[in-house]
Structure formats: structure tokens, C-alpha cells
Amino acid sequence: AQSVAQPEDQVNVAEGNPLTVKCTYSVSGNPYLFWYVQYPNRGLQFLLKYITGDNLVKGSYGFEAEFNKSQTSFHLKKPSALVSDSALYFCAVSPLGTSGTYKYIFGTGTRLKVLA
């Protein structure tokens, strides 16, 4: 079965420190990979995506993500965390199949808490 894992329910980091939110996936082929952020009472906001090419992709609000094909991972990173980055982060994978729907398979989410 296809799945996405976010092994940490919560990540705590001090403001100004680098942060990493982990994501691994088990999906056949070369799926598209995405990160979304959810603030309280808001929908999912797109942060960045990996389609092909350079393994390090840059996105919104200073976030970046590193794709590792051999480890089937797509970890979200930021060099210097802000208190305002505190939110729920979802990794999503879009398998490429004949149906062409490009649906998402989501991880369970990781709550990021940045401490002042």
C-alpha cells in the first residue's frame, strides 16, 4: 500500500535555530512531492514541491526541502526558525498513475513549535 510517514508528531525548536521536519514515503515510481502548512482555522497552504531536477527545492517563507531518492525522503528545512513558523506541516505525495488524477496521499502531520 502507498503511504507517507511523518515520524514526529511534534518538533520543538528555538527561534533562530535551524529546523527539520521529516517525511518519508512508500510510493511506486517517481511521485511528485509537496509540503503544505496549516495554521489554526485555515486551509492547507502550499509551501513547495519537488517534481524533478535539483534535489534541493526552495519555497515560500524561506523554507526548503531536500529530496533523497535512495532514502525516499523529502525533509522540510529552514535555516533559521521564526515563532510565526509554528503550525502544522503536512507532507503530501502525488503518485503518477494512469488515472491522471494526481490525488494526494498525506502524512499524518507534524506540529512545529518554535520557542522564543
Place this chain on the structure above:
Amino acid sequence: EPEVTQTPSHQVTQMGQEVILRCVPISNHLYFYWYRQILGQKVEFLVSFYNNEISEKSEIFDDQFSVERPDGSNFTLKIRSTKLEDSAMYFCASRPGTSTYNEQFFGPGTRLTVL
């Protein structure tokens, strides 16, 4: 910036009642989706819709569920006879479709509470 909107933000209903959740996708988008998130659990795919028909549905999307795009702008999810376990946050999403790797744009969600 265009955005996906959803109404209502919160719907409370009695078990066995029908509910319709409404979404207005971004106007030039071609692919539409419904997802749900049961409290404390991950976001799950329900159904995708393209060219006025369902293109894929999950095991969750049984005969109690239906989707419709009645007027070219709204995209609705109907649950015919709600169950307690239908209580969840329901997210609508849309995607341009001009490229295979466009990301999806999500609405703010409708929280459905079945009593």
C-alpha cells in the same frame, strides 16, 4: 490572489440527515477534489472530479457520498445519510490542470459535526 472558498465553515447535523458541503474552486481550474480530516488523524483523499465526472474515488467514498458541479462554478459534496463517523473537517481543493505537476489549492474547510 484567487482562492478556494467553502461554505459553511461549520455544519452541525443529526445522524441520518443529508448535508451538502459547498465549494467554489478557483475559476480557471479544471481538477477538483474533496478530502477529509477526522480530528487528530491525517488528511484523506475522498474523490477527484474532472471534465464533469468522477475520475477517481477512495474506498471511503461509498454510495452515501456524491459530488456535483451544478453550475460551472460551485462544486458540492453531498452526504445522503450522515453517520457519527462522518464528523470531520472536509477540504475542497482545485488544480489548474495546465501541467501535470501543478499543486492543489485548498479551501479553509468545513467542519462537519454529526450528533
